[in-house]
Amino acid sequence: MIKIAIIGMGNRGRRYAAQISKNPDAEITAICEKNPSHLYAAAQKYGVSRENAFLSDTEFFEKGRLADALVIATQDRDHYGHAVAALKLGYQLLIEKPVSPVLSECEEIAALADEKSLRVVVCHVLRYSSFYDTVKRVIDAGEIGDVVSVNDTENVGYWHFCHSYVRGNWRNESETGPSILAKCCHDLDIIHYFTGNKCQEVFSSGSRKLFLKDNAPEGAADYCLAPCPHQKTCPYDAKKIYYGITRYTIPKMGVHIKVVTGKANPKIKDLKDVLKTSPYGRCVYKCDNDVMENQNVALRLENGVNANLTMTAFSKGCFRRLHICGTKGEIIGIDSRGKFRLNVFGGPSKTIKVSSGGVFGHLGGDRMIVSDFIDLLRTGKPSTRLSLIAVTLESHRIAFAAEESRKSGKSVSLL
Numbered sequence: 001m002i003k004i005a006i007i008g009m010g011n012r013g014r015r016y017a018a019q020i021s022k023n024p025d026a027e028i029t030a031i032c033e034k035n036p037s038h039l040y041a042a043a044q045k046y047g048v049s050r051e052n053a054f055l056s057d058t059e060f061f062e063k064g065r066l067a068d069a070l071v072i073a074t075q076d077r078d079h080y081g082h083a084v085a086a087l088k089l090g091y092q093l094l095i096e097k098p099v100s101p102v103l104s105e106c107e108e109i110a111a112l113a114d115e116k117s118l119r120v121v122v123c124h125v126l127r128y129s130s131f132y133d134t135v136k137r138v139i140d141a142g143e144i145g146d147v148v149s150v151n152d153t154e155n156v157g158y159w160h161f162c163h164s165y166v167r168g169n170w171r172n173e174s175e176t177g178p179s180i181l182a183k184c185c186h187d188l189d190i191i192h193y194f195t196g197n198k199c200q201e202v203f204s205s206g207s208r209k210l211f212l213k214d215n216a217p218e219g220a221a222d223y224c225l226a227p228c229p230h231q232k233t234c235p236y237d238a239k240k241i242y243y244g245i246t247r248y249t250i251p252k253m254g255v256h257i258k259v260v261t262g263k264a265n266p267k268i269k270d271l272k273d274v275l276k277t278s279p280y281g282r283c284v285y286k287c288d289n290d291v292m293e294n295q296n297v298a299l300r301l302e303n304g305v306n307a308n309l310t311m312t313a314f315s316k317g318c319f320r321r322l323h324i325c326g327t328k329g330e331i332i333g334i335d336s337r338g339k340f341r342l343n344v345f346g347g348p349s350k351t352i353k354v355s356s357g358g359v360f361g362h363l364g365g366d367r368m369i370v371s372d373f374i375d376l377l378r379t380g381k382p383s384t385r386l387s388l389i390a391v392t393l394e395s396h397r398i399a400f401a402a403e404e405s406r407k408s409g410k411s412v413s414l415l
């Protein structure tokens, strides 16, 4: 039985815990989480003893190695400290992306893992979803010939963007990192994974257009539930986004009720109360956000391959639109639809169906990454899609270069 510890039992940590607990080859033996409500609820749910449930990361690491592997699901800027402490103790790691918002820290973690002969798997969960896995197989089977270009639009969804990048954890670069790293290192990883080509040059531009103080409508309250005179007409109203279902809203962020309330077993009343004063209840025009709302990245890859990535806050749905052009055919698809189109030039066109898996489980990727990680620990053999740090850091390097380019207005060489 593979023993796994988890640090950070928030939104992501809970998802990994749920998947680990379903795997017959693994068990959760220790948890570290600084929020007591989340810690003790998870310890009880997964049968972790009180001695192995830690509120303090210092105490957790002082205990020595309590499992074969550690899942690091704390916030972006905590990953480095937790990864270094864990690798020194001999833990294999499943680490959330971004590995760190500081490139040298990412590289240091990769070097330390190498020195200790330990495996670090980065949670580039898209690779593991049925949609991307099947696209990769079609490309590898040569059905579209050599890949010439990849166009990827990441439509974050206005409600998701507000939750994470205006009001929430990834809104301010100094606390986390730029949105092109936080949101799109997945896309940059997929571009590298599909083409097999490293990036040689990057140009990027980005903007903040809407969620700015100057755009607050006349008389807008600081908190939506204050109440605000614009509550009925504002699409970003916290009530609409979290619990007020109307014909035109997508109140999916209700699944983040635990994040918003900080409680393990919240009620809708807790949500309503907390939104009166919590960061998640703030007027979207009056937050301390500074990350890009919209960003384009143009990549020149090895072997004459090009790629374009667009990240936008301004879409109704949360999905990625992909167009991969090859010398013999093309792949066109929207990942959340559970299918894509394969057009072979001068040959047949077909729709390939995949299992959809659900937007909030990354189309099934959350489940499959855990399964592949446990197989790695069991057998020592990495699956071909495994997102090991040495390879997947390419996605982070491109994101850092894109930011450099956006800020300088010049293209950045990665040669």
Ligand SMILES: NC(=O)c1ccc[n+]([C@@H]2O[C@H](COP(=O)([O-])OP(=O)(O)OC[C@H]3O[C@@H](n4cnc5c(N)ncnc54)[C@H](O)[C@@H]3O)[C@@H](O)[C@H]2O)c1
Residues within 6 Å of the ligand: 007, 008, 009, 010, 011, 012, 013, 032, 033, 034, 035, 038, 055, 056, 057, 073, 074, 075, 076, 078, 096, 097, 098, 123, 124, 125, 169, 182, 259, 362
């Ligand atoms: N792979 C993906 O697609 C994906 C999606 C969303 C988020 N993420 C990443 O996953 C990570 C976690 O995100 P989340 O949404 O779960 O955030 P979260 O805030 O819900 O969870 C983080 C948890 O870590 C706990 N924590 C923070 N510092 C701690 C410490 N020192 N010791 C113990 N516990 C501590 C917090 O109390 C919280 O419960 C972030 O790095 C985020 O960028 C990845």
